[in-house]
Amino acid sequence: MKRVLIVDDDIDVTTLVSKLVERAGYEAVVAKNGVQGMGKVREGKPDLIILDILMPKQSGVRMYRELKTDEPLKDIPVIMLSAIAPKSFFRSQKVLDEFAGQSVPEPEAYIEKPEEPEELVELMKRILG
Amino acid sequence: MTNKSKILIVDDDADTVELLTKRLRAEGYYTSEAYDGEQALRQVGEYQPDLIILDIKMPKIDGYEVCRRLKGSEDTKLIPIIMLTVKRKIPDKVKGLDVGADDYMPKPFDHRELSHRVRYWTAVKMEVEERVREIKRLEQELIKSERLAAIGQTVASLAHYIKNILFGLKGGVYLVNVASKENETDSLKTGREMIERNIGRISDLVLDLLEYSRERELEYENCFPNEIADEVCGLMEARAKEYGVEIIKDFDPSMREVLLDPRGIHRCLLNLVSNAIDACLFDSNKEKKWVVQVRTILQNDGTVRFEVSDNGCGMDEEVKKKLFTNFFSTKEGRGTGLGLLITQKVVQEHGGTITVDSQPGKGSTFTIRLPCTDVSTPGAMAKESHES
Ligand SMILES: Nc1ncnc2c1ncn2[C@@H]1O[C@H](COP(=O)(O)OP(=O)(O)O)[C@@H](O)[C@H]1O
Secondary structure, X not given: OOEEEEEOOOHHHHHHHHHHHHHOOOEEEEEOOHHHHHHHHHHOOOOEEEEEOOOOOOOHHHHHHHHHOOOOOOOOOEEEEEOOOHHHHHHHHHHHHHHHOOOXXXXXXXXXXXXXXXXXXXXXXXXXX | OOOOOEEEEEOOOHHHHHHHHXXXXXXXXXXXXXXXXXXXXXXXXXXXXXXXXXXXXXXXXXXHHHHHHHHHXXXXXXOOEEXXXXXXXXXHHHHHHHOOOOXXXXXXXXXXXXXXXXXXXXXXXXXXXXXXXXXXXXXXXXXXXXXXXXXXXXXXXXXXXXXXXHHHHHHHHHHHXXXXXXXXXXXXXXXXXXXXXXXXXXXXXXXXHHHHHOOOOOOOEEEOHHHHHHHHHHHHHHHHHHOOEEEEEEEOOOOOOEEEOHHHXXXXXXXXXXXXHHHHHOOOOOOOOEEEEEEEEEOOOOEEEEEEEEOOOOOXXXXXXXXXXXXXXXXXXXXXXXXXXXXXXXXXXXXXXXXXXXXXXXXXXXXXXXXXXXXXXOOHHHOOOOOO
């Protein structure tokens, strides 16, 4: 069974999204923040990561960059899920790219909250097949 | 060419004043005159000249002193002053420039020279005024744009917050729908809980907004500060535990019954404790054992003091400066920035103060001090107390 890692500190999001994941026939794994998220990723590579940008401790942005610059992990598809408008996210990425002198690929998808649950399910199915 | 500049002529010698007046009016200037220093200072305020021609030797206040005072005042320092000296006396000139005169002219004067200098200094004055106006306009524009930016930020942070709530509501409805279609009781329960939780969040938000915008009358009642603090700790216990934060209570046993608005103070403490737990949650040092301490202290002077400290993330100067300003929050989408605003408002309405002490990475302490009337035994205030 394919595994989906959900990283978000908001219990509403993790509850709903893990329900959606399970109903779509996948296994859901939940992490509350970026540090925990990276731990879960290293325990066993998930097939998809659904990641919130704003979280305490380690932000989603940092986890995302860590993932995408790690050779064995960079191929895991990521869906960004956030209340932040995509425009702001992509702008901040560009700034970080310049600052770090490395360019990080864009996520597979970016969903602005509040999204329709069906939208997320379809996206997941498209990515995971 | 008409020249509308106003020139004040100051000299105790009436002949000089008359001569200058005639000459300058012929060139199209307005003029006024004063015959001693005191009169000159008064005239400057009333006449608002664009240029002053000032003699040095005068009874009472001399020209140097007049010049020094005018150049020392914000209102008049931009008015150019031409000093009149009897001869080309170098010491006079130096002293004149020392006290801030812009130019000097020897007496008796050459008409062409006089005309030339007056024209030059009135033009300078106009130029300066233009600059001052320009600066004022820019300042106003800046203030306006800053205010607009602040409103924009407020709206954006509220929008984030509401988006998160909406997400919870939508999710809850989705789960309930799925559950009722497929008869799945488990999802039904989760969905319901999600909806209820988010309805609660939005009601709190509305209450906060109202609380902040409305002039609420404090409802004073006899109450025990320790009980309020205890209630708040109880309410936050579950959340603290969930995040691995320990709440320590340290209540002053000599605390007495006092008169204050219990609901208002309850709200304040709830905000502070909830912020303190958040601060632990936002702390990047995972090795730490997080503690939130809630203290109550009855001071010798009858002041009731509440202290809420945490060993969480703390804050830098930048954040500290903005703490009590409109809708400032670093918890994008998770906070409204209203908590401390309301807390401050309630505390101030009690005639009290709220202060903060914080170090980045070490933690913060918020202290509320309320001047309270002791209602238990009259005269009991003088008795010993825990700490001051
Ligand atoms: N105990 C604390 N430690 C660190 N930062 C704090 C603390 N309390 C408040 N703050 C900062 O002050 C901001 C404003 O707090 P508040 O007005 O209660 O609004 P909110 O909690 O909704 O963000 C917070 O976002 C946070 O950055």
